[in-house]
Amino acid sequence: MTQDDLKAALEAVLGPKGVISDASSMEPYLTEERGRYWGTAALVARPASTEEVAEVVRICAERDVPIVPQGGNTGLVGGAVPDGGVVLSLGRMKTIRALDPVNQTITVDAGCILADIQTAADEAGFLFPLSLAAEGSCQIGGNLATNAGGVQVLRYGNARDLVLGIEAVMADGRIWNGLRGLRKDNTGYDLKHLIMGSEGTLGIITGAVLKMFPKPRVRETAFCGLPGLDAVIGLFTRVRDSAGDALTAFEYLSAHAMAFTTQHIPDNRDPFDSRHPCYVLMELTSPRAGDDLRSAIETVLEGAFEDGVVSDAVIAENESQRQALWNLRESVPEAQKHEGGSIKHDIAVPVSLVAEFITEASAVVEKELPGVRICDFGHIGDGNIHFNLSQPLDADRATFLGEWERINHIVHDIVAAKGGSFSAEHGVGKMKVSDVIHYKSVVEVDMMRTIKRALDPKNILNPGKVIDLN
C-alpha cells in the first residue's frame, strides 16, 4: 500500500474536499492545545456523514492503517495527536438532527460544536448543561469520547450522564445505531457507556441523543474570599445542605490562581480590597421562577461570616457582573501561561479529603521544587482539583518542565493513597498511559485489554492511547 493508493481510495469516497494531504494544511491537526505533542499522519480524512466515516474505517482497516478520531482538538492529554496513519476529523458533521421537546432530547451529529448545541437547546426553551471553557471549539463527539466534566457536574453530572443513546462506527467499519431516546432500557450490556470515555479507542462516535433540562429561571452567583481550605469545604457542605439541587457550581481558586488571573487577564478585577488564602465561586439556579435563591445564598453567607468560614463575599447584581466573576475562574489556565512553565495534574479525591490532599501535596512539592508557585484551582465540589505548579520565578523553564514526570508520580502516589484518580476529567490520551498500568489493578488492566482486543482486534483505533496492549 502506498500513500497515493490510500489517498485515491479515500478521495473516491469523500471527494477532494474530504481529504487533506499537503503539509501546511495538515499542521493544525498534528499538534494540540498545549503544544506538548507533535504528531505525524499520512493525511487527514474529513467525512461528511456517518456512512462516509464507515467507508473511511473500512478502507483503513483493509490496509491496517491506524485511525485517530479528532473533534475540536482541545483535549489536554494528547489523545487526538496521531502517530502516523489517518486523522479522521469529524468537523464537517455539524447537523442538529432532531429536537424532541416532549422527550426533552436533542439528537446531534458528533461534529457539532458544544456551544452550538447549547444554543439550539436554548432557542427551543431548554438547557443543555455541559459547559466548559473550550465550549466554543470542542465538539460533542470529543466531549463524549473523553466523558468531559466542566463547571456544572455537581448538578447535572459528567458528559456521559447527559446521553441517552449514541451512534458509532466500529473498528471493522460497521455502523452501530444505538440512537435510542430511552430513559429506561435494561436490555443487556450498556455499550454506549463502553464507547463513551474510551477516547476513540473502541469506536468512532458519529451521533448522540442528548438529554435537555428545564432552563434556569433564577440564578444567584457569589464570589467569596475564605481563610483556608477547611473553610472552603465547610462552606461547600453548608450550601449543599441548605440549597440541595439548586447548587449548580462550586469552584475554587487558590491565592496564586487569583493573583495570576487578576494580573494577566486585562478585564479581570479582584472584587475585594484585601487578598485571601482561598476563593470560591458558587452558583445556585432553579427552573422555578418563584424560588428565592437570593435569600438562600444570603442566609448561607451570613452564617458563614458569623462563624469565620467566609471573610468577604460579593453577589452578582446582574449578568455582566456574573460574567465578570466567572471570567476570574475560567481564565486561570490562560493567565497561568504568562507565568512560565507549568506542571499539571487533573486529579480527583473524595470531597472529604480534598483539603487534606492539597495540604499534603503542597508540602511535598514545595520541598521537591523550592520556590514553586502552586496554582491550584478547579471543580472542588466534585473533588476535582487542577493541581498545577508554576515554575519558581527565577527557574529555567525547560529544566523545570523536565521534572514533569517525577513530580506527577509523587503527586499521583498521594492521590492513589487517598483512593483518588490521576485523571478526573481530561482522560488518559498519550500522556497517562503508563499511569493506567501503574495505578489500576491487574484485574482492571486485564479487563480493559480484553475489551480493546475484542472490539478492535487489529488495534487500528487510536493505537497507543489509553491502554498499553503489551
Ligand SMILES: Cc1cc2nc3c(=O)[nH]c(=O)nc-3n(C[C@H](O)[C@H](O)[C@H](O)COP(=O)(O)OP(=O)(O)OC[C@H]3O[C@@H](n4cnc5c(N)ncnc54)[C@H](O)[C@@H]3O)c2cc1C
Ligand atoms: C481552555 C480549556 C478548558 C477546558 N476545560 C475542561 C473542563 O472543564 N472539563 C473537561 O472535561 N475538559 C476540559 N478541557 C479539555 C477538552 O476541552 C475536553 O476534553 C473536550 O471534551 C475535548 O473535546 P474535543 O472535541 O476538542 O476532542 P479532541 O481533543 O479532538 O479529542 C479528544 C479525544 O477524543 C477522541 N475523539 C474526538 N472525537 C471523537 C469521536 N467523534 N469519536 C471517538 N473519539 C473521538 C480523540 O481521539 C481524543 O482521544 C478544556 C480544554 C481547554 C483548552
